[in-house]
Amino acid sequence: MSGVLERIGRPRVFVLDFSDVPMVDSTGAKTLKRLAEKLALTGTLIFITGASLKVRRSLLLAGLSKPIIRYAKRLIKLSDSLARVPIKLLPLGCALISR
Numbered sequence: 001m002s003g004v005l006e007r008i009g010r011p012r013v014f015v016l017d018f019s020d021v022p023m024v025d026s027t028g029a030k031t032l033k034r035l036a037e038k039l040a041l042t043g044t045l046i047f048i049t050g051a052s053l054k055v056r057r058s059l060l061l062a063g064l065s066k067p068i069i070r071y072a073k074r075l076i077k078l079s080d081s082l083a084r085v086p087i088k089l090l091p092l093g094c095a096l097i098s099r
Contacts, residue, residue, distance in 0.1 A: 010042045011039075014044050015049060016046070017049050019049070021051070021052075025058075026058075030062055036069055046068065047069070047070050048069055048070075049072045050073070
């Protein structure tokens with residue numbers, strides 16, 4: 001996990017698109033929570049978009065909720081609100097938004 005943080009630096013906003021994720025197990029959710037907590041310590045806003053109700057429920061049960069995580073139904077709606085911020089798309093449905 002520290003390798004991921006070293007590669008991405010300190011983004012202002014970190015977006016995870018879960019549109020194609022059918023399920024999340026407890027190990028994945030806990031790993032994501034640790035990553036989100038570390039990013040939140042640096043002031044990064046973290047958004048999860050496109051998560052189904054089943055996936056969102058699993059993430060919420062793992063503690064991925066406000067203030068650490070914010071949810072958006074679609075990446076398009078989120079990008080409208082962040083239109084003036086430069087966005088760098090990454091593989092695996094992630095996006096970094098620069099400071």
